[in-house]
Amino acid sequence: MNIEILAIGDELLIGQTINTNASWLGQELSKIGARVTRSVVIADDKQRILDALDQCYTETDCIIITGGLGPTKDDITKHTLCEYFETKLEIHQPTLKKIEDYFKSRNRPMLESNVQQAALPVACEILSNNYGTAAGMMFEKNGRYCVSLPGVPYEMKGIVLEELMPRLAQRFQLKAMFHYTILTQGIGESFLAEQIADWEDRIRERGFGLAYLPSPGVVKLRITSYEGKQDEAEIMAFLAELNARLPESVFGYEQDTLPEVVGKQLKKENLSIGTVESLTSGLLAQHITSISGASDYFMGSLLTYSNDLKNRLCGVSVDAILNHGAVSEQVALEMAEKGRLKLGVDVCISTTGIAGPTGGTSEKPVGLVWVGLAFSGKSMARKFQFGDNRERNVQMTVLSALNWLRYELSQR
Amino acid sequence: MNIEILAIGDELLIGQTINTNASWLGQELSKIGARVTRSVVIADDKQRILDALDQCYTETDCIIITGGLGPTKDDITKHTLCEYFETKLEIHQPTLKKIEDYFKSRNRPMLESNVQQAALPVACEILSNNYGTAAGMMFEKNGRYCVSLPGVPYEMKGIVLEELMPRLAQRFQLKAMFHYTILTQGIGESFLAEQIADWEDRIRERGFGLAYLPSPGVVKLRITSYEGKQDEAEIMAFLAELNARLPESVFGYEQDTLPEVVGKQLKKENLSIGTVESLTSGLLAQHITSISGASDYFMGSLLTYSNDLKNRLCGVSVDAILNHGAVSEQVALEMAEKGRLKLGVDVCISTTGIAGPTGGTSEKPVGLVWVGLAFSGKSMARKFQFGDNRERNVQMTVLSALNWLRYELSQR
Numbered sequence: 001m002n003i004e005i006l007a008i009g010d011e012l013l014i015g016q017t018i019n020t021n022a023s024w025l026g027q028e029l030s031k032i033g034a035r036v037t038r039s040v041v042i043a044d045d046k047q048r049i050l051d052a053l054d055q056c057y058t059e060t061d062c063i064i065i066t067g068g069l070g071p072t073k074d075d076i077t078k079h080t081l082c083e084y085f086e087t088k089l090e091i092h093q094p095t096l097k098k099i100e101d102y103f104k105s106r107n108r109p110m111l112e113s114n115v116q117q118a119a120l121p122v123a124c125e126i127l128s129n130n131y132g133t134a135a136g137m138m139f140e141k142n143g144r145y146c147v148s149l150p151g152v153p154y155e156m157k158g159i160v161l162e163e164l165m166p167r168l169a170q171r172f173q174l175k176a177m178f179h180y181t182i183l184t185q186g187i188g189e190s191f192l193a194e195q196i197a198d199w200e201d202r203i204r205e206r207g208f209g210l211a212y213l214p215s216p217g218v219v220k221l222r223i224t225s226y227e228g229k230q231d232e233a234e235i236m237a238f239l240a241e242l243n244a245r246l247p248e249s250v251f252g253y254e255q256d257t258l259p260e261v262v263g264k265q266l267k268k269e270n271l272s273i274g275t276v277e278s279l280t281s282g283l284l285a286q287h288i289t290s291i292s293g294a295s296d297y298f299m300g301s302l303l304t305y306s307n308d309l310k311n312r313l314c315g316v317s318v319d320a321i322l323n324h325g326a327v328s329e330q331v332a333l334e335m336a337e338k339g340r341l342k343l344g345v346d347v348c349i350s351t352t353g354i355a356g357p358t359g360g361t362s363e364k365p366v367g368l369v370w371v372g373l374a375f376s377g378k379s380m381a382r383k384f385q386f387g388d389n390r391e392r393n394v395q396m397t398v399l400s401a402l403n404w405l406r407y408e409l410s411q412r
Numbered sequence: 413m414n415i416e417i418l419a420i421g422d423e424l425l426i427g428q429t430i431n432t433n434a435s436w437l438g439q440e441l442s443k444i445g446a447r448v449t450r451s452v453v454i455a456d457d458k459q460r461i462l463d464a465l466d467q468c469y470t471e472t473d474c475i476i477i478t479g480g481l482g483p484t485k486d487d488i489t490k491h492t493l494c495e496y497f498e499t500k501l502e503i504h505q506p507t508l509k510k511i512e513d514y515f516k517s518r519n520r521p522m523l524e525s526n527v528q529q530a531a532l533p534v535a536c537e538i539l540s541n542n543y544g545t546a547a548g549m550m551f552e553k554n555g556r557y558c559v560s561l562p563g564v565p566y567e568m569k570g571i572v573l574e575e576l577m578p579r580l581a582q583r584f585q586l587k588a589m590f591h592y593t594i595l596t597q598g599i600g601e602s603f604l605a606e607q608i609a610d611w612e613d614r615i616r617e618r619g620f621g622l623a624y625l626p627s628p629g630v631v632k633l634r635i636t637s638y639e640g641k642q643d644e645a646e647i648m649a650f651l652a653e654l655n656a657r658l659p660e661s662v663f664g665y666e667q668d669t670l671p672e673v674v675g676k677q678l679k680k681e682n683l684s685i686g687t688v689e690s691l692t693s694g695l696l697a698q699h700i701t702s703i704s705g706a707s708d709y710f711m712g713s714l715l716t717y718s719n720d721l722k723n724r725l726c727g728v729s730v731d732a733i734l735n736h737g738a739v740s741e742q743v744a745l746e747m748a749e750k751g752r753l754k755l756g757v758d759v760c761i762s763t764t765g766i767a768g769p770t771g772g773t774s775e776k777p778v779g780l781v782w783v784g785l786a787f788s789g790k791s792m793a794r795k796f797q798f799g800d801n802r803e804r805n806v807q808m809t810v811l812s813a814l815n816w817l818r819y820e821l822s823q824r
């Protein structure tokens with residue numbers, strides 16, 4: 001199945017909004033085995049919409065239009081679609097009811113322009129919107145489909161997942177593809193590929209697909225079975241093998257995040273946590289508390305940016321700072337050990353490093369980072385060397401610290 | 413001048429990469445008065461590139477192609493362009509020299525595929541790349557232009573700003589537009605528009621353009637003069653008027669950020685700063701330290717997520733917590749006042765609130781936030797009510813706290 005994505009909106013062309021809808025649709029459609037052949041952005045303009053429909057309507061099985069359905073703008077898109085598909089608008093009662101309920105539940109007045117959002121083309125299937133007031137539409141002409149969706153991302157996503165995907169799967173008899181994603185941290189894409197070359201060969205020989213999805217600090221591996229759920233057990237065995245081979249790198253599956261995984265470990269073992277941060281200056285704590293309910297295990301932190309506060313607030317010895325420098329194994333260790341006692345927590349993790357762009361020396365270059373980790377009765381420190389980008393160094397430190405903590409917790 | 417943007421890359425179609433290049437180009441081209449009429453993404457495929465060139469080449473003055481020039485991929489795009497513009501590839505000596513220098517300076521071996529990056533079409537103008545190895549190209553045919561650029565964002569941006577913009581301005585005799593942006597925080601777009609309606613009327617009557625550029629928590633106002641620098645003094649007077657009318661909202665100009673503006677104020681007055689954070693859990697400190705050199709004024713923070721640590725680490729009284737609750741004016745005040753002493757800083761700012769999605773009550777709903785501020789000899793607290801999105805509440809608190817701090821520092 002070939003699909004074209006057409007986004008309507010001046011705000012996209014002038015760069016005020018980034019077209020994240022297209023990339024999300026690309027991801028979701030790839031998962032079901034559909035192929036996005038082209039993605040186009042045009043202005044809110046009748047003639048341009050008609051031209052775009054004409055152009056793609058001979059080439060693709062389906063065109064998905066996003067945007068142009070807001071209460072102030074919908075006339076043009078809806079009327080243009082009516083013209084193209086030779087139909088007219090009529091109030092769609094179930095949609096009107098939905099819109100009325102929407103405003104009632106929010107205690108907000110309903111305007112005439114909102115009523116008009118329920119005026120929908122007669123010759124289309126309505127895709128119900130459970131997250132807003134603009135319904136989706138699905139037209140058919142010569143065996144090709146045209147889908148029109150609102151541009152607000154969470155409304156668009158809701159309609160696609162709940163209404164559109166089942167219809168596409170049914171009409172195009174798509175192969176029931178099955179995906180499983182495993183997540184790694186702290187290992188580069190090329191290095192990872194080298195390490196698991198034999199595993200990858202076996203996966204490909206078996207006829208499964210394998211995709212490397214890299215992002216800063218994290219590489220996701222996605223295995224695809226083109227035959228559906230029947231291969232699940234076999235794929236699970238492949239994943240378990242990888243997990244056993246790379247226990248320090250593999251941190252989770254599917255949509256897992258490091259703060260979530262670590263949070264579950266802490267909750268399960270009934271451990272409290274705190275941080276002592278210099279380099280990351282709160283970003284580590286911020287990640288840990290990005291999970292609702294983090295207050296069950298996260299108590300607090302000391303951000304000891306200055307050496308004075310490292311000593312005075314946390315109790316790091318002046319000796320360690322003077323003899324080894326603030327960015328050193330000894331200081332990272334003391335930050336974690338003494339911070340653990342000050343904060344009264346079971347686990348304490350510390351960061352110190354040279355974020356850059358200034359402050360590096362030949363002995364301690366920009367990107368040098370020490371992370372400390374203290375449990376009751378055990379403490380250790382680990383060195384990392386990142387690059388010369390300040391923001392990236394801080395982010396890599398947070399990911400690396402959380403992943404190391406995850407690994408150590410899993411070994412207890 | 414009408415421009416079409418054509419991005420080449422499978423990774424864009426399957427959503428692995430978001431097409432931020434198109435939005436950046438849209439912004440930059442709008443600034444010089446060019447109009448992006450369409451933005452298209454296609455696969456790395458010769459026939460599709462030729463079709464796209466044919467399609468747009470009758471409609472627009474200029475097509476800008478991004479992507480498809482990497483060392484492993486360049487053959488197809490370059491050869492396709494050669495075919496379309498009836499020319500051939502030859503080693504371009506200045507580019508070869510640049511590539512050699514690039515690898516020499518990084519101490520990395522140069523491969524044959526990198527040498528081939530210097531093989532460029534004879535019938536085009538070379539746009540020099542000072543940030544990587546793939547040069548840009550500018551073709552002309554029938555008075556229309558076709559520009560090919562690498563897809564790596566910072567290489568593409570460098571070539572556009574240094575090489576392309578001057579050429580476009582020259583060939584299309586664009587009006588020398590002149591932009592000035594003023595930045596506001598904490599005031600919604602509609603409310604702002606109401607407040608400054610008379611000012612806006614006068615700007616429009618005078619023939620200047622005015623654009624509202626909203627993003628979460630911040631609204632930028634961009635004034636455009638279509639006649640160039642000669643109107644600068646007049647526009648500056650308009651901006652000064654706005655600044656005087658909205659001193660609590662206007663925080664800067666052009667590319668200013670709140671951490672930068674506040675950092676400059678603190679440095680100028682030789683004041684040190686620290687934070688005591690509950691709700692924001694380090695994000696406020698992280699913003700302050702996002703500026704290189706922040707260690708000159710930022711000393712550190714207490715992240716007192718638990719009530720126990722609010723009391724034990726920071727010294728907030730048990731009375732205040734029990735009688736008023738952790739999210740209250742009294743606790744915000746004590747966090748700032750007592751934190752200031754514990755951290756030994758001149759200025760201390762505190763945050764406490766209900767991030768959500770759980771934890772709200774009818775009296776203290778999700779999104780309720782108190783920010784405290786203590787200078788030596790003066791302290792105060794301020795209440796905010798944000799929405800029901802956890803992440804957004806934390807971010808809005810950080811922006812609001814920094815902007816309030818900026819305002820109070822400016823009033824000293």
